[in-house]
Amino acid sequence: MVPAEASIMPSLLGIDSGLTVTKAVIFDLDGTPLATARRKVTQVMPHARHVERDMAELWRATADAIREAVERSNRPASDIKAVGATAHGDGIYLLDREGQPLGRGILSLDSRARAIVDRWCEGALADQSIALTGQVPHVSAPSALLAWIRDVEPERFARIGHVLSCKDWLRLCLTGVIGTDRTEASTSFTNVKTQEYDPDALRLFDLHDLSHALPPAAGSDEVVGTVTREAADLTGLCEGTPVVAGLHDVTASALGAGGYDEGIVAVIAGTYSINETLSAQPRVDRRWFCRNGISPGTWNNMSISPASSANYEWFLDQLCAADQASVEAASGSIHALLGPEIDAALARPSTVLFHPYLFGSPYGAAASAGFFGLQGWHDRGDMLRAILEGIAFNHRIHVDALREGFASTRARLAGGVSRNPSVVQLFADVLALPVTTSQTDEAAAWGAALCAGAGVGLYAEPCGDPSRDIASARTWLPDPGRSVEYEKRFRVFKEIAEAMSPLWPKIADLAPHST
Template sequence: MALLLGIDNGSTVTKAVLFDEAGRVVALARRRVPTLMPRPRHVERDMGALWSATAEAVAEVIAQSGRPAGEIAAVATTAHGDGLYLLDRRARPLGPGILSLDSRAGDVAAAWEADGTARRALERTGQMPHASAPSVILAWIRDNDPDRFARIGHVIACKDWLRLCLTGGIGTDLTEASTAFTDVRTQVYADDILPIFGLGALADALPQVALPDEVVGHVTPDAARLTGLLPGTPVVAGLHDVTASALGIGGYGRGVVAIVAGTYSINETVSDAPSVDRRWFCRNGLARGEWNNMSISPASTANYDWFLDQLCAADRARAEAEGGSIHDMLEPELREALARPSSVLFQPYLYGSPHGATASAGFFGLHGWHGRGDMLRAVVEGIAFNHRVHVDALRGGFAPTEARLTGGISRNPTVAQVFADALGLPVTVTATEEAAAWGAALCAGSGVGIFTSPRHDPRDMAEISILYRPDPGRSADLARAYALHCDLAAALAPFWPRIEALAEGAGR
């Protein structure tokens, strides 16, 4: 049975996962990639270090599998979308890669909102420019680092850099190309789009576009020496990790909203026609004639991780020392808190929000008689409420009738039930290990004829899925809390900039 290699690079970790043709994980290796923050709002990584870490992970996963590299039929990469990875005209890194958590260009996005540029971009590209959009970052570099801007030879994404390192070829795929510069209706580059952003000089820097499952190159001898892969192993174009995650959990399709509860609150559904609205990105799907509509904000389980770090550090250390899990340890505390009435609400905007860059997090309705369990419940519900903000937007445009949920927090049955109750939708959680890497592997398998298409997942989805149905009473209670959650965000909007200004004035 052949093997498929899916490479998945996130914000801090790069992973290599070997799957067999049935979708079972054969081996998994991870490497951390240091995040560079040379100044506030700049979130970067060294591109050479990213490739080195990825190559090490691939070499380890092959050794760990105990299988010869010749059994690997194909390779595909997926990685965080948006952000920016620049090459000069000799295809060398032009400074560090810029991650999707970077917000240096927030003022550019705000100015475009004010002067009408954002409206024109929405109409032509299907999305509002935001702080980490390639278009916005490029405009910031043009204005703040003109020497670097003048040396740009190629504008690519994170996974495309890994593809270049594997094959020596430059290009991107249909899903990634639509992050900024493709016509939302024709799904290809258009001559009038770069000039909307004042970036007409980069017309020759945009990469050639392939389908995600199209073989675009083969592993070079140099890459083979570093990774242990056989020279000549086919490499397909790969895809944006948001789409890969939906594909990997069986959630890529019409009538379904795929939810990724991770650093970002990601909520997406597929349509067979473009639908433009400022509440979602209308981006290219896996094939021409398909659109993946994504409503997203950086406000999901990073808030839960913060809670664990700040309020549960001692318990986490004890759980790890005993070989246990902090999540299992907190489960009874969360269930007990859910069983009693509570006034505590949490706005999950520690790292971003759907309400602009100045929004911040906070607990409301908190009293002296509340404990850590009540706060944990509020954090979990607040995360689910933020997902509902996006799901409600998609329901208004596409009427999905079910949800599929992935992300580490989804493995907790209590949390999965909270999502079902908060969304008022049946929520399915599949026992999918490394969903984004499996989505990439499906493209790899399709590219070499193992699967009919990336959507022909060989697994029995019913066998590996758990369905959570909303409890009517609990859904009604959470609907009232959700309405208050939204009202609080609206009421706080004028105060968030004033709160942020306190830090700007400190020490003066």
Template sequence: MPSLLGIDCGLTVTKAVVFDVSGRQLSVARRRIPQLMPKPHHVERDMHVLWQGTAEAIKEAIAASGRPASDIAAVAATAHGDGLYLLDQDKKPLGAGILSLDSRTAEIIAEWNSNGVAERALELTGQMPTPPAYSSLLAWIKRHDPERFACIGHVLSCKDYLRFCLTGQVATDRTEASVSFTDVKTQKYSDEALALFGLTNLRNALPPVFECAQVAGQVTAEAATLTGLVAGTPVAAGLHDVTASALGMGGHKPGTVAIVAGTYSINQVVSDHPVTGAGWLCRNAVTPGLWNSMAISPASSANYDWFLDTLAKHERDAAGASIHEIVSREIEAALAKPSSVLFHPYLFGSPFGPDASAAFFGLRGWHDRGTMLRAVLEGVIFNHRLHIDDLRGAFSFAEARLTGGPTRNPLFNQLFADILQMPVTVTETDEAASWGAALCAGAAVGLYPSPLADPRDLAAISRVFQPDPARAADVNARYALFLDMAAAMQPFWQRLEALS
């Protein structure tokens, strides 16, 4: 039976996952890729280290699958969206890759917001420029590192760089192409968009655009040696990880809001016509004639991970029970009683601009760790609700689908349903983004009629969490205060940032 390889490279870990054609996961291998922070607001990674780690993960996943590499019918990658991975004219890495956590472009974003560029970009491209978008990062390099800018040969995303390493071919897909430079109406590259950002001379550096489920190259002999794949194995174009996650959890369709609780708060809906607004990014969906509107910010479950890494580190390796089981009991106890504690989950970014920072409010000496963790989880989900409420004003959706690391905990999923005040469906797919990539790989070689033709019985592998009406009044009051405090903090966040 054929198998498929899906690669998913996030902001800290790159993964290789082997699936059979029914969607059953056969193996997974991971490698942590170090982040580089040479200056404040600069978040990067070594591109050679990234490829080496990914190649090792692929080789390990193939070995662990129990099947020969020759069974792999096709490969596709997905990876963190936005950021920047540059090649020079000789197709060699041009400096470090820039991650989507990078916020060096705040000054340029502020200029574009004040001089009308951002407003025109929303009209033309379907989105306001964001700090890690191609447009702002390339404009920053042009201004602050002109020698590097002059050497740019190819502008790639993370997953496009990995596919280049596998195949030697420079390309992108329709979802990644729409990060900055496509016309939202035609879904194709726009010379006007490049001119708007002062980047006209990079037109030839933009990669050719493939459909997500189209073969964009074959594994080279060199890549085969490093990864254990068979040379000549087809490699599909793949897709942006936000879209891949929605596809992998069965949420990439009209009428559904797909939610990813990871490093980023990701909330997305699909429509059959472009709908633009300042609160979301309207980009190309997996297939032509569909648009994916995503409301995002780097303010989700990474806050919970930070809390455990920082304030429960000594218990992480304790024998007998996992730290997640221990703190779940503490959070459940905290939810059973009133609490004045709220948390703004802006450790790594926010929807309120680059100066916003995280904080606990209402904390007293008698509060314990469980109360603080409850506030962290509520703050994370409140931030998701902020984005989803923006989308509710423009789109109609009756179903929410949720994925992300914390969704293994039913308590977290129930909190989502209570705070969003709508049913939330969690699909038992540990590696949703990798499966989304694998669907593209399978469709590219004819195993599926399209990447939307998921062969799994989604109803059989899903659980629906219904909101608790008894909690609605308390949740709404806490959420309203969460928003009011964010508004009140606006003049103070910049002053706090100035202290650093």
């Protein structure tokens, strides 16, 4: 390792723990990534609709990634002036009253609470929830998952000492301090108007026994602790390095992509279809969550579903595995290999449509994925085009909802698919909006790092992103002719989904024990 005296160049560490991979990224103060390290984290699915992970494994994997990033940066750990973490939002990571993990963490892909949420949404509770908390309860919300544990695992429920999010667990492992931040606190139990915890929210879901378990909430850029000696030994960080409260990954992604502002809709094409815009007033609607922004008096309005690029990755894993193995052996890229096939398919007429609902949808938990209009003469390129269009169409559903409530004149796109110019143009044409791509490959980690930098005074505020207006950022303008054609395809896409809505539950019932 480089001796401490060999460098005095400040840097920041951003941790981004997603649903399958946990990452550590060290950034220069201008946003340049100096080193990135990743570790896969095992998903455990003990029953249908249960998606969990071992909390100790998650911490070990994250610590290993941090150590590798520090080593790969070729700078001393003392250069890292602060640490910020973000992670998948929603889901729950429970601790007992002694502060130890209480079972496995539950991921936001989990849908075990579907029956509870269906019952809530059929009654008056949904309207009461949106009026009080700013959102309709959904299957991976802490409220729904805690209600399921209360009903199905009462012994575990009685032992709950602390209810954390994923990034809060990692922050605890780094600092020994239990807590959360304002953005994460608003996933179920805050008053949308006051932006503070509200006992009525717990009572609404019959969870009043957990008032002791809600963690104190700090500002995302507030220093809440420092790296402990134990964590320093595991990660290679310096003991005493400041750690900020961090933030929900939806907000972190928008912040890091330069799309965290009024008038911009941030579009993050990852495992989830994330679409969000900032407002200075709370405005509630069933089609989006109205949650706390980073600063008091701001609200982050997010319309999301687990239906984005994970569908594309699934197709590659399941149907392009041989090609992937071949190009990886030659240090190539499967995306570069498939690019010409996709471009050729985009250039010709096609009847093929795809609903990207392998892992969830805006049409309820029973919806499933499927190709329509597929014929014997279509090839892999046509199917890939349909998947990418379906992803863009699903984002369009959410963006249209936000545009009805907020004035958005441009979009900021981040996520793996944004590296393909043809796909970015596709998004511009489908959304009929100018689309600017982020120059930051690791938007969520950079958003966490920005909070860390603001927390120790290196930036005036988290939104002071030095890379936001760099000249190399590129904007794609919608092509009017293609936008007209995509409007036709989008309408058929929605009509099919609406027609399928009563059929999807019947399809799910064909194999009730596997859904």
